Amino acid sequence: MTVTDDTLTALAATLPQGCLVTDPDLLASYSQDWARDPDAATPCAVARPTTTEDVQAVMRWATEHRVPVIPRGAGSGLSGGATAVSGSVVISTERMRRIEVDPATRIAVVEPGLLNAEVKAAATEHELWYPPDPSSFEICSIGGNVATNAGGLCCVKYGVTTDYVLALRVVLADGTAVRLGGPRLKDVAGLSLTKLFVGSEGTLGVVTEATLRLIPAQPPSSTLVASFASVQSAADSVLAITRTLRPSMLEFMDRASIGAVEDAMRMGLDRTVEAMLIARSDAPGAIAAEEIAVMADACAANGASEVFTTDDPDEGEAFAAARRYVFHAVEKLGSLLLEDVCVPLSKLPALVEGIAAISRERGVIVAVVAHAGDGNTHPLIVFDPEDAEMTERAHLVFGEIMDLTISLGGTITGEHGVGRLKKAWLPNQVGPDVMELTQRIKNALDPLGILNPGAVL
Numbered sequence: 001m002t003v004t005d006d007t008l009t010a011l012a013a014t015l016p017q018g019c020l021v022t023d024p025d026l027l028a029s030y031s032q033d034w035a036r037d038p039d040a041a042t043p044c045a046v047a048r049p050t051t052t053e054d055v056q057a058v059m060r061w062a063t064e065h066r067v068p069v070i071p072r073g074a075g076s077g078l079s080g081g082a083t084a085v086s087g088s089v090v091i092s093t094e095r096m097r098r099i100e101v102d103p104a105t106r107i108a109v110v111e112p113g114l115l116n117a118e119v120k121a122a123a124t125e126h127e128l129w130y131p132p133d134p135s136s137f138e139i140c141s142i143g144g145n146v147a148t149n150a151g152g153l154c155c156v157k158y159g160v161t162t163d164y165v166l167a168l169r170v171v172l173a174d175g176t177a178v179r180l181g182g183p184r185l186k187d188v189a190g191l192s193l194t195k196l197f198v199g200s201e202g203t204l205g206v207v208t209e210a211t212l213r214l215i216p217a218q219p220p221s222s223t224l225v226a227s228f229a230s231v232q233s234a235a236d237s238v239l240a241i242t243r244t245l246r247p248s249m250l251e252f253m254d255r256a257s258i259g260a261v262e263d264a265m266r267m268g269l270d271r272t273v274e275a276m277l278i279a280r281s282d283a284p285g286a287i288a289a290e291e292i293a294v295m296a297d298a299c300a301a302n303g304a305s306e307v308f309t310t311d312d313p314d315e316g317e318a319f320a321a322a323r324r325y326v327f328h329a330v331e332k333l334g335s336l337l338l339e340d341v342c343v344p345l346s347k348l349p350a351l352v353e354g355i356a357a358i359s360r361e362r363g364v365i366v367a368v369v370a371h372a373g374d375g376n377t378h379p380l381i382v383f384d385p386e387d388a389e390m391t392e393r394a395h396l397v398f399g400e401i402m403d404l405t406i407s408l409g410g411t412i413t414g415e416h417g418v419g420r421l422k423k424a425w426l427p428n429q430v431g432p433d434v435m436e437l438t439q440r441i442k443n444a445l446d447p448l449g450i451l452n453p454g455a456v457l
Contacts, residue, residue, distance in 0.1 A: 003044045003087055007065055011045070011089075014057040021046040030092060031084045033077035035338070035421055043070065043084040050095045052169060052177050052208040058091055059206070060175035068453050071202035073112060073144030076136045078338045079419025081148065081201045081455050091206055093143045101126055106214045107166065107183050112143025112207050116150075119212065128214040131158035134415070135324040146207050149199030151415035153320065156373030157248045157282075158215075160415065162198040167211035170197055172204075173446040183211055196441070201417045202452040204445045221248060221280045222288045223316030225308045226299035227273040231356065233303040234275035235349035238372045240298035241279065242345055245291050249280035250373030251323045254352075257367040257380070260329035261322050269322070273305060277372065278319050323369065330367045330380045337381040337398045337421075341405040342414030345375045354404045355379050362393045366401075376414035399425070418456045426456065 012020045021027065022045050032040035047058045062069045068088040075082060084090055096111035099119065103126040110119055116130075116137040123130045133152035134140050140150065146168070151160040167181030181187055181194035197204055228234040234252060241250060253261070253276045262269040269276070277299065281291035289311070296307045310316055330336065343351045352368060355377075359366040370377040379401055383394035402412050402425040412418065412425045427435050435457075442449075442457060 003065070003067055003089070007067075008045055011047075011058065011061045014061060015047065015054055016050070019048055019050070019054060021048060030072065030075075030090045033072070033075045033080065033082040035078050035080040035083070035419065037080040037083040037420055039420070040083045041086040041088070043088045043090045046090045046092055048092050048095050052171060055091060055171045055206050055208055056175045056177055058089065059171055059173060062089060062450050063174050063448060066448055066450060068450050069206075070452055071143075071147070071206045073141035073147065074115065074139055076140040077144055077148065077419065078340065078416045079148075079413065080421045081417045081419035081452070083420050083454070085454055093141065093206075093208070096143075096208060101128070101214070102183075103128060105183055108212045108214055110142050110210050110212055112141060112146070112210065114142050116140050116142060116145060123214050124217065127217045129217045130164065130212060130214055131218075132161045132164060135327065142210060142212075143207055146198055146210055147201050148415065148417035151371065151374075151376065153249050153251060153323065153371060155371060155376070155415075156242075156250050157246050162195060164213045165194060165198050165210055166213050168194050168197055168207055169209035170205040170207055173448065173451050177208070181211065185213070199417070201419065201455050203442060203456050204451065206451075218248075219282045219284055219288075220311070220313055221282045221316055222292045222309065222311040223319060224277070224279040224292050224295050224299070225319055226277045226279075226296070226304040227270055227306045228275045228277070228299075228303060229273060229305055230303070231275045231352050232349055234277055235352055235372075237277060237299045237302040237304065238348060239345060240302060241295050242373055244294055244298070247279045247291065247295065247373060248282040249278065249320065250371070251278040252276070252352075252368070252370040252372035252377075253278070253323060253326065254368040256365060257326045257330060257369050260333060260367060261325055264329040264332065265322055265325060267318065267322055270306070278323055280316065280320075326367070326369045327378075327380065330382065333365065334382045335385045337383070337394055338416070339379040339381070339398065339401055340376070340413045340416035341379070341401060341410055342374070342376040343405060343408045343410035347408040347410065348372065348375050348377070351377055351405065351408055351410065354408075355401055358397055358400050358404070362397050362400075364390070364393050364397050366397060371414075374414070375410070403428075420454055423456055
């Protein structure tokens, strides 16, 4: 149905004053996420609810008028999951920001507009910690983290978002609000519906509250930084380390990403090396020093040209900050196509070398960073959008990296979601039976297909 002024007036009448935005200048800023999907359309309105009841009102109206609804968090997504479509209404959860921490049960009840960093800060006040830590943790929202099942730098040891979601409140397509799960660590009654919605990318419902598991505050970390003359040596070191222990961080940067970060941060990073590993141990007491020593030996045995270790938290955090800044640093080189592929650890060397070969063959810069400890790799494809021929080559590289990942038994996304940019490759990974099952679940919960149409499926 075409949305008219009258239908929007009817929607506005069901919502608190100021909740519905129709100013064209503001609407444009809600048309896409950080993936900058070129096919993004300007929504006809943006709803900025403050309560679950507001979200229910929008979904009831959308069902009545068969209007597409695009759920949106902070807009930091990297796969086009929050791309607006023609005639749609965007539900932005940015104003839903309540949080309550219960230190006795180690949980936080959080609304989706809270930023990841704000949840961490609230937990810290009670000497607790919320582990999931995307590189964009300072600007990404909990709602978006739940939608994409976000990960981050410490996932190698502590897991991803779904490992910390105990319960959800979700508004379904028809406006029904349901509570799934609860504040109990052991909660196995009925189907695991909470897990169904984590990672569903706004295609099954709109999350309006999450109950998150917290753990005791992370101990101080010791840090190792190792440089390598070849990517293969760095990848071999990763395998040697993970066979022996589980570090709290194990990150990889290639030469292109090292150079881009050094240009931006002037840390004195060695531009001449082909790869760098940043690893951490947060084991208690003397065990941390032992783990760092094991990792240092593994790097040295696999040809590291330099190994640096420190137990100074500020010094260690500077290297973690450099790793977190890679996306922004590489973006200064040109427009980016960002990937988020993940392979079994044993296939990590083949993936990294394969990406390098594709980059050389197509003549396109591909900077590579990775959460190497869990095989989650982020190839950053650099191109000039004003150069049509280069843009075409960049998109070929994007697809070839997806195909390579699938051929290695990997997944097209480890934490950013499928969104709209990767959905063409999803059937190749999961197969027709799983795609058909996924569509059946979608049809059951969203029979009109109004929730985030065009994402994932």
